[in-house]
Amino acid sequence: MTFSRRSFSALAACISISIGVLVAAPRAQAQDxxxxxxxxxxxxxxxxxxxVPSLEIGDRGETRIELWCKGGRGQFSVAGETIVFVPGAMEERACPPDKAQLDDALIATLSEATNWKRQGDYISFIGARTLRFHLNSN
Incomplete structure (x- = not known):
């Protein structure tokens, strides 16, 4: 079977479009x-x-975290359904030991998350334990 120049061009265009769709799919999901x-x-x-603990996630993944007592910054990186959270320094506020322990456990759980999923206004961070957040709408 021989390919004409026109057939080869059409095949190359189809392959380019297919690759573009495959490459764009994770980006589209990350945009969600x-x-x-x-x-x-x-x-x-x-x-x-x-x-109640909250996250404010910036356009580039920079994050402001307010926990039950502590607060601080961190960074989210997203690629498709995969997520990485790197916490920054937390402000040491006058926290009772029980709340400080809950804050530390929440940061650890968030840091262990490897995947995320969105269902409507709910975002789940999935790892050994799942954390579910509700998007704030004003």
Missing amino acids: FPFGQEMTLDVRPLPGSKR
Whole structure:
């Protein structure tokens, strides 16, 4: 079977389009990640508190974290369904030991997440344990 120049060009165009679709698919999914938005952990406040942990994720993954007591910064990196969270320094506030321990456990769980999933206004960070956040809408 011989290919004419026109057939070869058509085949090359089809291959280029297919590669473009495959390469763009992870990017499209990463764009569904809520960059530039705030979200709140899907839990009730602790007894005697109105505070619930929240994340404010910037357009490039830079993150402001407010926990039950501590706060700080971190960085999310997203590639398709894969996620990496690297925490930065946390502000040492006057935290009771039980709240400080909960904050440390939440940061550790978030750091261990390897995947993410979006279902409507809910974002789940999936690892050994799953954390579910609700997107804040104003």
